[in-house]
């Protein structure tokens with residue numbers, strides 16, 4: 001497209017190619033204007049550079065890249081977070097994990113909370129804001145994800161200790177009142193990985209990469225070592241796949257957890273399963 005095209009014309013031209021809301025948000029991004037300004041001035045003309053930028057973004061959207069990556073941000077729990085292809089795009093289901101964690105944390109004085117696999121930091125940051133007395137730690141294996149999480153924490157004024165490493169490894173022998181995690185849980189080879197923009201998201205955030213596995217390898221590791229990192233009476237809450245609640249409950253039960261329960265998302269799917277460890281001890285057996 002050459003420079004000089006009017007917003008109204010662009011809007012009409014793109015409506016057959018991408019969702020109208022997507023087109024609108026991309027146009028706002030390129031023009032640096034609000035929705036009101038956009039519709040109030042359909043005669044406004046984009047510069048040649050803006051036209052090139054818009055067409056490039058639209059081509060990526062047509063190719064299936066998630067809008068959040070094109071805009072560089074996504075909303076979670078009413079807050080805007082920076083995202084890039086280095087982090088999973090926040091999902092509304094994860095609000096179930098945050099809600100249950102907040103319910104448990106509010107009964108505690110200065111609770112120690114760790115978020116394993118923090119990604120863009122959404123769980124840790126929202127919890128830190130909801131529970132100002134909490135000491136929140138966040139771990140991720142991806143340094144690129146941690147850089148984004150740190151920036152998001154600064155943006156939202158959340159004080160969080162970010163650690164780089166493999167699940168509990170950077171925590172040494174520290175123990176917590178609450179361990180929360182939304183780990184990778186999609187089975188390698190699951191057809192969902194090829195749909196709905198998932199090919200554009202970091203595979204380390206989606207799947208354990210174990211060919212022929214059931215997607216539960218990360219959850220098994222997190223459950224097995226939880227006893228070494230929970231204080232007596234501490235809780236472990238794990239977000240999981242739509243069909244994994246029973247398996248996760250069994251893993252928790254075998255690892256010595258009690259009061260095991262699952263919590264449903266807005267689609268009535270059991271999304272988060274957790275339990276309490278009344279007597280925190282040493283290593284549990286890695287059960288399959």
Ligand SMILES: C[S@@+](CC[C@H](N)C(=O)[O-])C[C@H]1O[C@@H](n2cnc3c(N)ncnc32)[C@H](O)[C@@H]1O
Nearest residue numbers: 088117118119140141142166167182183184205
């Ligand atoms: C499903 S994403 C969750 C991101 C974020 N907590 C959320 O809910 O949007 C899983 C995260 O776990 C991280 N991860 C994967 N393997 C890990 C490991 N072995 N140790 C620590 N983090 C890991 C990934 O980098 C990714 O950020």
